[in-house]
Amino acid sequence: MIKRSSKQINNLPSKKPVHFQHHTAEVSLEATIGKETKIWHHAHVREGAKIGMNCVVGKNVYIDIEVIVGHNVKIQNNVSVFHGVELGNGVFVGPHVCFTNDKVPRAINEDGTPKKTTDWKIKKTIVKDGASIGANATILPGITIGTFAMIGAGSVVTKDIGDFELAYGNPAKVQGKVDKSGNIIKKSKTRREK
Ligand SMILES: CC(C)(COP(=O)(O)OP(=O)(O)OC[C@H]1O[C@@H](n2cnc3c(N)ncnc32)[C@H](O)[C@@H]1OP(=O)(O)O)[C@@H](O)C(=O)NCCC(=O)NCCS
16 A cells, blocks of 8 residues: 555656546545555545455445544545544445444434534444455444444444344344355345245
8 A cells, every 4th residue: 555645646656656636536645545446436435444454445435533444445425434434355336325423323412513524433434354244234333343244224223243244134133144255155034044
């Protein structure tokens, strides 16, 4: 990974491109972006964020301050990755997934004054290598999603999910196991089978 300069954004070296950034994307000069990573239309990458090599950051994605993203990660359109989130290598994040970081958020203090950005009580969320999160899932604060785990579309993940576990629903429940390719290798009985 390399620290970017404004020169590198506007004038990519012809032989070895650093990363691709669509002209509508807003990427802080204090963010670190790995080689060959592509950052698409209207994405916003904040200061202190670290994104690895060969990643895809889709249209309208928000990557908050100090978020860590590994190598070969795909983040689909309209995902919000907030402060305190760490994505491992090879993670897939489906469209419209929303991470959260404060379990009991408030806009104001007891006296009615607005809270400051430093008032957030951030809990760390970790998504381990190779895990996938389906479209529109919401991940509550402080959760760990295990290596190569698979989260179904629209799930609300309220508890840790183990390595290779398949989980879905609201609240998300473990329903089986998946292999590295995403094949479901062990599954709870469906309603039809019961
Ligand atoms: C979670 C998932 C992998 C499960 O696949 P599966 O095991 O083949 O699922 P099935 O179609 O056999 O469904 C099994 C049961 O789970 C239910 N189910 C499946 N996915 C569900 C989900 N995401 N949330 C809630 N229930 C779900 C089905 O309704 C069915 O219920 P039944 O037992 O009452 O009939 C898949 O449904 C999913 O959500 N994939 C993510 C897709 C995605 O978001 N891709 C992003 C890129 S576009």
